[in-house]
Amino acid sequence: MNGDPAFRRTPVPYHDDPLLSFAFIVFGVVVSKVTLKDVADKAGVHPSTVSRALDPAKGYLVRDDTVARVRTVAEELGYQGDAVASGLRRGRTNTLGVVVADLGNPFIAPVVRGIENQLEGRGLMALIAETRDDHGRMSRVMNNLAARRVDAAIVTGARTGDERLLRRAQQQMPVVLASRYLPGSGIPAIIHDDERGGGLAAEHLLQLGHRCIAQLCGPADISSFYERATGFRSRLEADGVVALEPDETAARPVMAEGRRLMELFLDQHDELPTAIFAHNDLMAFGALEALGVRGLSCPQDVAIVGYNDTPMTAFTNPPITTVRLPGYELGRMAADTAVMLIEGGQQTGSSLVLQPVLVPRHSTLGWHATA
């Protein structure tokens, strides 16, 4: 990598070979842009024949030896079909938009992975965009996807305020919500049962004997956090326990906000709760930090439950009890749903709901009532 020539890419008319319409200069090397027509000319057939011969779904229309000849010529010329032109003609780009709130959130990686893995093999690819939980960005992103004529969009970063936007987007492409949904919007969604997840967290803490319990809530305009909160509260109430909460919810479900809410709570309440439910693992770590600063330790002084089962939670100090969500599966199912919608399949009606599992670890199991 020393002193490479400029990497130019200037289209120039190519005169030497009448077969080749165009050529490019790349790294100083002339490279042909071979088109269907070039292949057709060299093979002595019409471009449409080449098109048919090279399309697996249309190959049967062409005589076998013609197909073979065309294939050979295409190979020789290094023909590389143009998906853009094909997309324009067919009205299909074989591209999916994937809209996430935060690429840095560890929960999102398996989801994207599930989507990508499910798309691969079908010739589809994912265009990825990050909204950072910002409505303006969401708007721009959806417009951009519409302009690019993606065949469908999978949105994992929806907030309540985005509903109108997303319904409008639906007029241009199928939209599938993943992980976060918009109740009553009619937009198909693949989600996890967060009300149940919140309930599982509550039940676990109750069983361990906790009665003074707090929760640090994620943004209330995001379905998954709202439902975690509700599920948690109602399970506690069933046992006559009231969930304590700081008087704010997190602006974004990140570590810094977990820390801030924990501090806020400690400032506002004299009595230390014996257990805390943080709405995701990131916030749980923030809470952990805030406790540490005040000389409190987990699980001796306070038990903590997180959410998501982020890969490292098993190895943290202490290992964090958390609610595991099937992120990879969720991604795969969202991709499947999108593909089904693209192909005009029937929307079966209700959202698909995946079930969470509680994973007990030392952050709660290590706590013992000091009575």
Place this chain on the structure above:
Amino acid sequence: MNGDPAFRRTPVPYHDDPLLSFAFIVFGVVVSKVTLKDVADKAGVHPSTVSRALDPAKGYLVRDDTVARVRTVAEELGYQGDAVASGLRRGRTNTLGVVVADLGNPFIAPVVRGIENQLEGRGLMALIAETRDDHGRMSRVMNNLAARRVDAAIVTGARTGDERLLRRAQQQMPVVLASRYLPGSGIPAIIHDDERGGGLAAEHLLQLGHRCIAQLCGPADISSFYERATGFRSRLEADGVVALEPDETAARPVMAEGRRLMELFLDQHDELPTAIFAHNDLMAFGALEALGVRGLSCPQDVAIVGYNDTPMTAFTNPPITTVRLPGYELGRMAADTAVMLIEGGQQTGSSLVLQPVLVPRHSTLGWHATA
């Protein structure tokens, strides 16, 4: 979300309004596909005028009031430009391919994030693909990107065996390597100085008094692991210490392989090393597990150094000493380089190399010589 009507998307000729060439049925609602021509007709101008009026870079060619009128009509009709058609005509898709080895590797998230954030605002978007370190997949992915006429590709998942493939890909689009590079290939790369990173790890351990030191190596055909190994070895040798190694390297840089190599090492060597350098944090955790199974603990029995400074390493048990890489920055710079190449800029010559930093934590600081 109960009993939504089928999500059909059938193109139908639209007769009621002669202005509108086409309409679609989406969710049972007829939605127009408004084209430039529709806007032009309604505004009483020629399509090219609309095209110019709506293109920020060409707007100055059109009289202000015409621009205003066109804008209004476009708004009224809900005109949404077609980036596919535009791309075909202009020979530019405003799309970048981003090829990663493993979307699940926590190091990759900030890189992708850096790329995406740098692209956003320039109207570019990233098509993402995962190779899973598989040569066949890499081949298919690069072909797919070529067919889609991406303006450039950023490849973070390159292995030595992919060199020919990627040089061929360069004839169709600019290629930028990120994180992993191919020495001598002439393909521009943004990397981190892994030889230095390995050296930092070695130096740290030597300073703490270790003399019996092992390393668990990542795949040798990936530049970054190869250089970590070399940098580590040579720094140790400078102090007359020979790096111990199991007789295999990891097939893939993942936790399971870290565990396997650690076990292999323990089986092959009678003497327990006092410190271990794992080629990334994932492998470090694998090693930690393997040690735990044999009743050994870190840092009391063995000190461990990881690599990457994966977000959670600060919170693990024990917190892991690791080498921090500027992943987000690397992504941004790779995107910048790609954009520069797209715009025909000069390739400045050498690769850009970012510097790693050692982050000392309890996994090494907690170790004390038992002499």
Place this chain on the structure above:
DNA sequence: CTGTTAGCGCCTTCAA
């Protein structure tokens, strides 16, 4: 400043 013309590369009628 605006209109005309001519495709970009492909695919899908329709006709032979």
Place this chain on the structure above:
DNA sequence: TTGAAGGCGCTAACAG
């Protein structure tokens, strides 16, 4: 089984 024709939606080049 193949060819001819036309156009997807947009934009660059050329006139005026």
